[in-house]
Amino acid sequence: MSEDDYWSAVQTMRLRIADLLDTLSPAEWDAPSLCAGWRVREVAGHLSLVPTITTWELIAAGPRGRFNPHHINTVLALRYGALGGPAIVARLRDHAADRRTAKVLDTRNSLFDAIVHSQDIARPLGRDFPIPxxxxxxxxxxxxxxxxxxxxxxxxxxxxxxxxxxxxxxxxxxxxxxxxxxxxxxxxxxxxxxxxxxxxxxxxxxx
Structure with a gap:
């Protein structure tokens, strides 16, 4: 997969996830996902922050996350998940084509992150979300x-x-x-x- 093909796939995934989220009821937004301890809204919030997160924002979340990468991830997912459905969907769409993330992260993870989290959202809700x-x-x-x-x-x-x-x-x-x-x-x-x-x-x- 070429770099352009890769980013086209990431963009497609983000837009399809936004379309899925647009169909969810309030109860589904608050339903458990496949990610332990995360509701659908936290998974969606996480996906919406990936293209805009800065290294400084990660560092600033360090104390609340006890400087543990998994806990920091949860702190940020909770923060962005609290934005509400329309704002999260708008963020996903507005930044679907972005090719960046925090400098301490790796954009080569963006595609599998979107794929896996799409299933984390869809499967517990009984939604079919096929992946090429x-x-x-x-x-x-x-x-x-x-x-x-x-x-x-x-x-x-x-x-x-x-x-x-x-x-x-x-x-x-x-x-x-x-x-x-x-x-x-x-x-x-x-x-x-x-x-x-x-x-x-x-x-x-x-x-």
Missing amino acids: VDYARAGLDRVWAVGFPFHARRRFAGVTLTATDTDWTVGSGPTITGPVLALLMLTTGRIESALDSLRGPGVDALV
């Missing part, structure tokens, strides 16, 4: 290549992961097969959400 295979594969490539925060290579060192809808396979050991989106959800810690789509002897090691 090439988007999911690009996201999975990045998750597998990066260490923090998922450490996918270490966590799945004893199995072979094989996609059934594209030519993607890694690892050695008992096989886990499934659509590339299910493997992306698996490697980002959404194991329960991925299980129904996974097959193979390696699946037993997950439960």
Whole structure:
């Protein structure tokens, strides 16, 4: 995927997520997401801040987040999630084409972040939110290549992961097969959400 194709995919995802959010009821905005401790509104707020967040804003949130990246992420998600649905949707649309984020973060994470969080929102609400295979594969490539925060290579060192809808396979050991989106959800810690789509002897090691 070229750089322009990558950012086109990110823009498409942000706009589609905004369209989904536009259809939610007040109760759905406050429903639990797949992210532990985050409601749908916190996930949406997080997505809306990615293209505008500055390094200074991250540093300023440090004390409240006890200087822990996960806690800082939650502090900011709560802040932006409190803006309200219309403001969050407007932010997503207004900054859908932006190619930046805080200097201490990595824009190469923007696509998988949008893909995974779209599922974090949609699946608990019973909404179908399909992802193009090439988007999911690009996201999975990045998750597998990066260490923090998922450490996918270490966590799945004893199995072979094989996609059934594209030519993607890694690892050695008992096989886990499934659509590339299910493997992306698996490697980002959404194991329960991925299980129904996974097959193979390696699946037993997950439960």
